[in-house]
Amino acid sequence: MSTHEPPGRDSIAVDHLPPDLTRALYTHMRTARDLDTEAVALQRQGVFPAYVSVRGQEAAQVASAAALDPGRDFVFPTYREMASALAYGVEMVGYMATHRALWHGGLYDVMESRFGAINAVVGGPVPHAVGWAVGERMRGGEGVALAYFGDGASSEGDVHEAMNFAGVYGAPVVFFCQNNRWALSVPNERQVAGGSVAARAQGYGMAGVTVDGNDAAAVYDAVTEAAARARRGGGPTLIEALTYRVEPHSTSDDTGRYRDETEADRWRAHRDPVALLRAALIGAGHATDEELDAIDARARQRAEEIRDGVSAAPEPDGSELFTHVFRETTQELTRQRRIWEEEVQP
Amino acid sequence: MSTHEPPGRDSIAVDHLPPDLTRALYTHMRTARDLDTEAVALQRQGVFPAYVSVRGQEAAQVASAAALDPGRDFVFPTYREMASALAYGVEMVGYMATHRALWHGGLYDVMESRFGAINAVVGGPVPHAVGWAVGERMRGGEGVALAYFGDGASSEGDVHEAMNFAGVYGAPVVFFCQNNRWALSVPNERQVAGGSVAARAQGYGMAGVTVDGNDAAAVYDAVTEAAARARRGGGPTLIEALTYRVEPHSTSDDTGRYRDETEADRWRAHRDPVALLRAALIGAGHATDEELDAIDARARQRAEEIRDGVSAAPEPDGSELFTHVFRETTQELTRQRRIWEEEVQP
Amino acid sequence: MTELIDRTDAAAETPVLEELSMQQAINRALRVLLAEDPNVLVFGEDVGALGGVFRVTDGLQKEFGDQRVFDTPLAESAIMGMAVGLAMNGWRPVPELQFDGFAYPAIDQIVNQVARMNYRTRGAAPMPITLRLPSFGGIQAPEHHGESLEALFAHTPGLKVAAPSDPADAYGLLLQSVRSDDPVVYMEPKARYWDRRPVRLSEPTDPIGTSRIVRPGRHATLIAWGAMVHRCVQVAELAAEDGVELEVLDLRWLKPIDAAGLAASVARTKRAVVVHEAPLTAGLGAEVATLVTEQCFRDLAAPVQRVTGFDVPYPAGPLEPQYLPTIDRILFAVQRTLEY
Amino acid sequence: MTELIDRTDAAAETPVLEELSMQQAINRALRVLLAEDPNVLVFGEDVGALGGVFRVTDGLQKEFGDQRVFDTPLAESAIMGMAVGLAMNGWRPVPELQFDGFAYPAIDQIVNQVARMNYRTRGAAPMPITLRLPSFGGIQAPEHHGESLEALFAHTPGLKVAAPSDPADAYGLLLQSVRSDDPVVYMEPKARYWDRRPVRLSEPTDPIGTSRIVRPGRHATLIAWGAMVHRCVQVAELAAEDGVELEVLDLRWLKPIDAAGLAASVARTKRAVVVHEAPLTAGLGAEVATLVTEQCFRDLAAPVQRVTGFDVPYPAGPLEPQYLPTIDRILFAVQRTLEY
Ligand SMILES: Cc1ncc(C[n+]2csc(CCOP(=O)(O)OP(=O)(O)O)c2C)c(N)n1
Ligand SMILES: Cc1ncc(C[n+]2csc(CCOP(=O)(O)OP(=O)(O)O)c2C)c(N)n1
Ligand SMILES: [Mg+2]
């Protein structure tokens, strides 16, 4: 019983949402798409050692981030949330710097952005979101934490422990699983016992929601509702956004070894979230083709600016090896830094 | 929504089970009860440094173990499965030796008993059961693995990972949770989000069963059914046996700090599994009072024999420190053993 | 964050001499910390109503409420993961993991998250987390209740590690650890919890990373931490009867290690024995021996001797005293270094 | 179990000279092992159809079927926990954890279960498990993909630890590791996976725990493992141009460590430099330095030098070459020891 038959609908509806919002979603998704394309190109040119594409997941990412309030909420991402970062207002040259391997975790200000450091441990940041949320309620704040994770991550013990904690403490968390059907080479059938991540919610006494992850409006609605519930003290929600990883896991991956591309091709052709949203905007009268072309042009321009910015960004100085290990450094580290200065410094 | 209102029934029925079986269950439960009493006394006398009582959980333990086939199944216990060990046929002096701190893990032969080593890591052995079960199916065997764990353990990441693996591989495992309402000082309400461990099963696509853990017949039926399903390839089952830890967590614990004993008293008075089974045996005509008195006498005698055995068991020789670290020892360990011989050996 | 905290009261009082156990001293330090900084949170398995399995958090929940002092579900990784998130929301978490051996399920969060977050965020998200970890052996406890993880923590960039040996130091080091904006693993020697002695609880004065000469001497330096300090003092008393004056150095901070303090002592005594409970191979004794040797190579009259647990899993009851460094083994090592 | 295995075929063939990468050599060893012993199982994240992220298990699933070679869900602790249960049911598990840094979530199962089960059961339940762990840095990978966990593993009683440095050794050490009835952590130096060279793949002859002199010399001994062996050879070649003859010792087995081999070399050269990628403090270099000093105290002309990663979290791309021991740093250390 796979939850993954492509929903089949090759159209989505946005009529119930304000046109400003849907245009903003489109703008971010379009920009993310272009930036993604630029990033893949940068990897091919050798500027990025590797890159993980978000192509096909723009609706899930942008609409979930846009449903939050960057003034009081806090996002805990994995390594694949470029489009979320963009929609949430993260400084994107700093974000993309991680893909040029300038700094693990990115070069944007995590606390100012209220968007956690890029985290490569699958499942690892999910308990952070719970801790943040527990702390937020304790100080009487109204913020909500959103934790991103993948279908593969749902197998990790940390994700279970985090959900149980959130349930016990009634913490204002949105667990947002992008089920893109693949965890590297392993499909849902051999990853998620029972076939549904959202179905796990019930076992923690929390709301569980399955949503079409390529339908920006549906994702936006689901996260809005979950965040509102969390804000008014209703506790955590687990949202599973069904989408598809149309690209390889990363630029180092070779899907030919483990999957037939017909399914991916179907998603590309009929379920492209950017195309779906574009059609819906026009259908709902939220924008004309010309207006959207103008948005596209601005998106492309912004993507190129970010691309140029990250390509030109300076490499960190080697002394930064030592600067951030501790708030209060140690004599031993100072000694090692001196060795670096004398024997390594370029 | 607590699943824990004491079921209220102060009687159970065994009529549908063979009298031989129900008398055997009673014999084991009675023996375990007496051995438990002896063990608490041994701790008071300073023979055991500490002890974890199984009092009140005899039905859950004995009936679950008795529903298995010690010729082909394999049990993975925690530190609180004395009554299970007894019912499964484990050599009990060797088992109790762990409480005299003669050897962590016990001195019985784990492979011959098909009853894993006593394991103090909460949640840790649960994935072992899954591995064993996956391996069992791979070699075409018909054995079933049963993993014991507590309500507290259900919070650990390992338990989730194990259940997901079992679901994905369709492994012949019975996950048997003794929910005795307490994990040391923490009650279910602050431990198990959603209130039900069994409810988690659905999220893994496996059968989940809640059973009255003080009703030996109900536990026996549930495990028999789960084991049969597993044996015929039907995959794992999660059973939650609702019971109550009437004693402190261990002899080092002080329940006065965290709980009111009225609830425990109620369970003792109305839900004692040994008393319930005794009444049911008589009610079903499976045994007379006199027969049961005779069983009681034999149980007491056996408990005393085990008590005497463990009290008299020799301490392991210090050289055993080095004997079992590796199958093929190392020069360095041989050198350290020499130091022990020269500088430590009593 | 620290600016807001008023420590004048605590600092002003002249400490009185009291008879206290280490477990009580730690409890008092936690009280001071909870009182002085509203961001301090104490949590872990059974630390609330029960007051912890060693009663170290006894009475804290009653005094500070169940928001500041609270129980968690039974999941070590989430406890440390929650600490990270709390720190990112401005709190100063003081989690407890119930026993040393149950820190392993949390190692990923400790090493890959707690220790790295300040670095990963280039200083934007500091981790002022103090992990309290009842540690080491000597109490004939069940399996996994007697482990010594200091080598692992000391090897982890981004962590600081403390291990007090007596009530007064336990108090001072905990104040320092919790007030520090860096993550600290604070290892409490279970075997010394009930050791009562007359102490003055006072504000720490030595900076983080300072060792302490517990007993001066001139023939050799015994280097130890946690419960082994006490054992080394016993050895020194015995040796003194034979006219051998052993200096006992309590390392206290296992990261950063007081390299200068080690060098100063051994430069005088020319001989050193390092004692710890953890297994020998790749234990922290190797680091200490190497630091001493690197700094005192020409002074050393003998190689640094190591007296440690054996390279075997921590054993049960009757074998425990044969596993842990005995007075005899330490004396043999002293003899070896003197006669080298 | 081992009695049933027929190794005559493999052993009988005279090995031919082939040009192979380490990644291919490991793949060949796995093939031999899967073929010779029906109890060997290879599993882990993406080891099946994909053949592993480094293609080390390439083609194995096709050749041996998806019962013998299979993917697991994404959960490291359960991978190792499953290995324990499989071993208890008579299998010989060869799990892979995808990257060094993702071994941390499995540390509890590795330390508290895999390493102890034989001991806990007094020999009833041996753990013939070989954990294959792509390890160490040097490939400018994302965070957590460049870690060196050898000190942690070597410190754990009950584990053996191997780290090959070239294709031929990778082949032999893996055969030994998997055939051993003890648990072995087999650390594969990612940076050397693609290093092709002419090799003869042959049955291992040296017992477990034997080091190897990769290049003889007389002025000082460079001690290393994994990818650092290659770097030390480069250093030795450069030093030779200046008339300094450096011996390069490949430790290979990080537990048990070849103490006698270390002593034999340094007794001749009088000087030693140990090189590793892991951070300095409490790294395995301290153990090596201490073992050398304990055994060669009178012979040593200078303290053993350590050239290691710095005590900082493993850095990203451009900083990686500044973090890892450079040829220059090793040369400086050689100079220091020669001029001491
Ligand atoms: C703890 C951990 N184990 C393994 C990996 C290696 N790894 C990186 S991504 C990945 C697959 C993740 O799948 P999923 O959670 O579905 O996220 P997606 O890549 O599809 O976005 C794996 C196995 C890791 N990063 N962290
Ligand atoms: C991983 C781990 N963490 C903590 C402990 C300490 N501890 C021992 S028993 C226990 C409570 C266990 O509760 P539960 O799982 O409900 O089992 P019960 O004792 O009720 O049988 C705790 C916290 C442990 N043994 N293992
Ligand atoms: Mg995925």
Ligand SMILES: [Mg+2]
């Ligand atoms: Mg319980």
